[in-house]
Amino acid sequence: MIKPGRPMRGFVGATARKQMIPAQDAGQSDETLLRYAGWRVVLACFLxxxxxxxxxxxxxxxxxAELQRLNGWPAALISGASTVSLLLCNIFATFTNELVxxxxxKRLVLLGIAALAASTTLLAWATTPWQLYAAFILMSLGWIGMGTVVIATVVSLWFVRRRGLAISLAFTGGSCGGVVVTPLLVFLVEWFGFPAAMLxxxxxxxxxxVPVAVAWIGPPAGGGLAEGQIKDPSPAEMSSATGEISRAKLLRSPAFWTISVPFALALLAQIGFIVHQIALLEPKIGLASAGVAVSIMTFMAIAGRLGLGIFVDRLDPRRVTAVSLVSQAAALLAVLQTDDVSVVLAACAVFGFSIGNIITLPPLIIHREFNAASFVVVMGLSNAVSGTVGALGPGLVGLVRGWRGDYDAVLAVCIGLELLAAAIVVQRGLLRWRPAPVEGRG
Incomplete structure (x- = not known):
């Protein structure tokens, strides 16, 4: 217990930091104004x-497609490199706190840009398997410097009241990557070839x-808007010696697992469905309509992120998560029950509406339930758990499809995963991290 008369260091530290932050002009620090510098940071993270x-x-x-055509490599070799990249980036995400x-x-982002640029340059000229795998390993390092953990961390330094909207807008860049970068690559490949397109x-x-990162990435002057505007520390935060939870203690925290497990299960179902979507829908509605369904789902993913971002700061993110997961389960149930084109397209629209939010919501829950000093540790480890499990989705779907011979069982499994995730994420009795009280020092 904390002895009477002895200072609680977490509270004193937070108070001292507040007192050290210089006063800012109201117009320059108002998150609701377009001229607020934090929105330039959001644009940088969007890009x-x-x-x-x-x-x-x-x-x-x-x-x-292109490396198969150019080098005659089997699909398993190339897709194996992709899997290695995604698994490594989720493992490396655990150590984002130490890197930041x-x-x-700013330096981490610039290193991430350099790693991604080296990766795509090497891919452009890859003619041997070791070059292929080296390129994808570099790509995993790009994810560490520019990925969701870093983006959420950077944006959170600038926003409190509009944090949900800011993170939603920044992450919308990910959805737009499939609308802008990939079609541009395809267009340039057709005209100039794969190496020229990549370069x-x-x-x-x-x-x-590079100019955007140099100019805009970093904390606000004074150490962070969040420190100047964030609410008073909770009793749990006040009883923490350092304000930062260790990973070992975090792994024993029910609160951590009620965040990580639901999103891991959701991504397992979501990624599995997305990868197999055309193969799953083609027997039901035809190849052309299946392609339309993918486009509708992608568009709704963008719309869902933007739409929810406007209101999410006024909502309970755990309840929003549960509603999103149940809506996706209902959409998959509709796909399972019917071959009607219009119903299937509508179901894909409903499913797509929550795709982006499954990535946006974890940092909002973490911000509410863990103190600011622990955010990067919790976010990094949670992202590692959910991302690694989610990466297994395509393989799981493939196994179930091979076992049963059709996709009906796949849809049933995905529905079950979504509903189980929704049931776990709303367990209110497990919400708060309550670290052991510490002795103050005289």
Whole structure:
């Protein structure tokens, strides 16, 4: 217990930091104004996500087709490299806290840009398997410097009241990567060939992101708007010696698992469905309509992120998560029950509306339930758990499809995963991290 008369260091530290922050002009620190500098940071993070997801996720289909054609490599070799990249980036995300502390956000972002540019340049000229795998390992390092953990961390330094909207807008760049970067790659490949296309878009990325990162990425003057406007520390925060939870203690925290497990299960179902969507829908509604369904789902993912971002700061993010997961389960149930084209397209629209929010909501829950000093640790470890499990989705769907011979069982499994995730995320009795009280020092 904390002994009477002894200071609670977490509270004193937070108070001292508040007193050290210089007063800012009201107009310059108002998150609701367009001239507020934090919105330029959001734009920078939007552009980072656009190129990262365009190259690092949606571009994999382009690499698969072109490297097969150019080098005669089997699909398993190339897709195996993609899997290695996604698994490594989720494992490396665990250590984002140490990287941010040692390098600072700006240097980490610049290193991420350099790693991604090196990756795409190497892919452009890859003629041997070791070059292929080296390129994808570099791509995983790009995810560490420019990925969701870093974006959420940087944006959170600038926003409190509009944090949900700001993170939603920044992450929307990821969805736009599939709309902008991938089609641009396809267009340039058709006209100039794969190497020239990769080098051209890489040059565009470097020319855009390096000046933006240098100019806009970093904390506000004075150490962070969040420290100046954040609510008073909770009793749990006040009883913490350092304000930062260790990973070992975090792994024993029910609150951590009621965040990580639901989103892991949701991503497992979501990624599995997305990867197999055309193959799943083609027997039901035909290839052309299945392609339309993918387009509708992608558009609704963008609309859902933007739409929810406007209101999410006034809502309970756990309840929003549960509603999103149940709506996706209902959409999959509709796909399972009917072959009607209009119903299937509507169901894909409903499913797509929550796709982006499954990435946006975890940092909002973490911000509400863990103190600011622990955010990067919790976010990094949670992202590692959910991302690694989610990466297994396509394989799980493939196994179930092979076992049963059709996709009906796949849809049933995905529905079950979504509903289980929704049931876990609303367990209110497990919400708060309550660290052990610590002795103050005289």
């Amino acid at each position: 980072m996500a656009l190129f990262l997801f365009g190259f690092g996720l949606y571009g994999h289909g382009v690499y698969l 502390a040692r390098l600072g956000a 051209t878009v890489t040059a565009i990325m470097v020319a855009v992101l």
